[in-house]
Amino acid sequence: MLASTEGIVLRLIKYGESSVIATIFTREFGRQSFIINSVRKKKSKTKAGFLQPLFLVDLVTYQKQSREVQRTKEIKNTPVYQNIPFDIVKSTQAVFLAEMLYKTINEEESYPEMFDFIKNALLLFDFMEKNLANFHLYFLYRLTEYLGFFPDTTRQAFENWFDLKKGTVVPYEPSHPLFMNKEVTAYFCTLSTLKFHEIAELKIPRRIRETLLEKLIEYYNLHFEHLGEIKSLKVLQEVFE
Template identity: 35%
Template sequence: MIVKSKGIVLSYMKYGDTSIIARIFTEDQGYGSYIVNSIRSQKSKKSIGYFQPFTMLDLVLYVKETRDLQRISEFKSHHPLHHIHQDLIKSTITLFLTEVFSKLLQSEQSPNPELYNFAEESIKTFDGLKTRVENFHLQFLLKVGPFLGYAIDDIDNLFSSTDKLAPSHENHGVMDLLMKEPYGYEIKMAREDRASMLDTILEYYEHHAHISKPKSLEVLRSVLN
């Protein structure tokens, strides 16, 4: 059947001589893999740039329930991004988040419109932030939990599932701010504390969602440092 849906690109890999397989989180179908034919061909009328991480697209999909790999018939930009792919810090955070988000979405192969709306609005906000972007990945991973069924709504629950010691009173307050305040809110913390908090969040998801440590973690740390 033919399905029209919005979608958020997470990654892609080359397929054959001219095509790609894109991993996309769609509003109507959930998370899935899609073939995009001839996008790498010299004769292609559209750029592979449409499939950069976090790009938001309007899609026409060919969907067969008996097939794991679906096809994209048509696509166009849904909401252009102006800064995420041009700014080194933002692009590195994006690379890291799309890797972790893809791992968390493995079980989301059915529609989850609330999660989709959260992700779309978060990306739009991130693209527009001019300052205070260094905490975005922490806030995103804390805020996305409830949409995936992981109740990271209490700091003590977060630490009780990891090998980390309970945070100091000061860092407890910082984590609470990261959870509750909007993106871009000024939350001051030392570089070492930011790295430690990210380790705690990742350990939580490793324990509950059984995801592996992201390969892009060291790249993220190198750029933020």
Template identity: 35%
Template sequence: MLHQTKGIVLNRIQYGETSLIVHVYTEKFGRQAYMVKGSRSKKSKSKSNLFRPFFLLEMEVYHKEGKNIQSLKEVRLTETLNNLFFDIEKSTMVLFLTEVLSKVLREEEANQELFVFLYNCIRYLDLCEDSIQNFHLYFLTKLTRFLGFYPQLNWSDKYSVFDMDNGRFVEEVNSHAHCLGKQESETLYSLFNTSIDDLNEIKINSKELDLVLRGVLNFYALQSQGFSSLKSLAVIRELFE
């Protein structure tokens, strides 16, 4: 059956000499893989440019439940996102975040709130003229709400270290190997509580940024089965050193 749906490109891989398999998070069907035949041929080269990470698409697709790779009839951009790919910081951010999403978005079912969150974050990142140094931390903390392991935000002077095993703040005397330090825990609490408009009010130096990022990724690894090391982690850490 033919359907229309919006989609967010996660990644693509070459298939054969001229085709692509594109992984897309769709508004109507959740994460799906689509075969794009002939997209890398000389005649259709422009078509392959539609399938870059975080491109926002309007799609006409053939969908069959239980099928591993779906078919795509028509596709176009819903809007042009120039800054994501001509700005080195933003393009690096896209590389990192799409790798994370490719690992954690596994369910083939619709989640309207998650789709809207991703769509709005992508548009914000493209249009933002301020520093994006904290954006990936904001994105990762807010994403946990949709992945089922949003933590208990019980931070206080007494409960001042973040327990990554249990997703809550504990007393320093109860800290263990999977706890963040006090300063990083307070920063993490601020990130969970902030709005995107106030994100740059949180001041983080490069050393703390790295510690908080490693803590958040460890939290993901402890809470999300199969979440493994990220190839793009070294690149984004170097970017904000």
């Protein structure tokens, strides 16, 4: 069956001398792997450089349910980012978020609401001009809604702790280590009140940002046993230093 769909590139690995296998989160079919031939040849119309982490694509694919790796008839990078590939802070966050998405999106079925959330968030991020370092925090917070473990932050933030195990703000310090302290919880709850266009106004001290990201990853780990080491995290931390 020949089908058209939008996609978001999650990972790219070399295959043979000139081809690649791309893991792409598609709007119509969920997460799928595609073999894309000859993109590493000099004269190829489609270059592997246009299939970087979180790049948006349109593709025409030969869909066959019994096949683990689908084949593509056409693929093009669209819409084209204006800033993400050329800004070290943005591109590093894109690589980090692509790894997080690769490890958390496993379903081979359509989830258009999550696809549209990710796509729209990336298009807004592409044009953000200030306070770029907080985007990945807000993105990971909002993504939990689509992954099924959206946190409950309805309690008064400045008087409570966020319990990662319970997924809610509690009025006492938990007896286990999986929680955010009062200061970090306050910023975490602030994330819950923001819209995407308000991220640029959010100011978080570097020390708090680092702890908040650490705790968000711990929160994800509680829901994905095989999340493992996030290899791009170290590069992200170095860029922010």
